[in-house]
Each structure stands twice: as structure tokens, then as C-alpha cells.
Amino acid sequence: MAVDIDLEEVIDEKTIKKLITEPVADRLTFDDQAIERILWYCGKNLYFQQLICSYLVDHLNREKKSRCSTPDVDLVTGQ
Numbered sequence: 709m710a711v712d713i714d715l716e717e718v719i720d721e722k723t724i725k726k727l728i729t730e731p732v733a734d735r736l737t738f739d740d741q742a743i744e745r746i747l748w749y750c751g752k753n754l755y756f757q758q759l760i761c762s763y764l765v766d767h768l769n770r771e772k773k774s775r776c777s778t779p780d781v782d783l784v785t786g787q
Contacts, residue, residue: 719752727754728761736768738776745781760785 725743746764750756763784764776773780 719754721747724752724754724757728757731761732765736765736774736776739778741778742776742781745778749781749785 724747728743728746729738746757746760750760760781764780767780767784768774768776
């Protein structure tokens, strides 16, 4: 018997924040407000989180910035 588990229902906010920051920890830093803004846009949807973070990394690389702020998040999400 298969059990249908929705990962987005069981993953906690602390884990999601780690998924945002740890893959780029050696290259980028995030303002606390930027992380909260990413969470606000994507909630617990890991696909949208990954998409936003990918756009952020591209944007920050183009701008030659190593710190992500709320305006950066708003820019890549079209806000």
C-alpha cells in the first residue's frame, strides 16, 4: 500500500531557509528580509523557491553582487 505524502506539508520553515542559503553559502549572503520575501513569494513550494533562487543567482552574478537584498528579490519576481 502506497502512502501519499506531500513534502510541502511536512517540511518546516527552518529547513526551507537552509535550502535557500546553503547551496550558495560560499558565494552569497542574504539579508533576513530577503529570505522572508522569498518565503512570502514561494511559501513552501520548493519548485518556486528553486526558480526564484536561480533567477536571483543569475541577477546577482550579472550585477557582480554577493549580497541579496529585498529589492533584488522584488526585481527578479517582477514586483
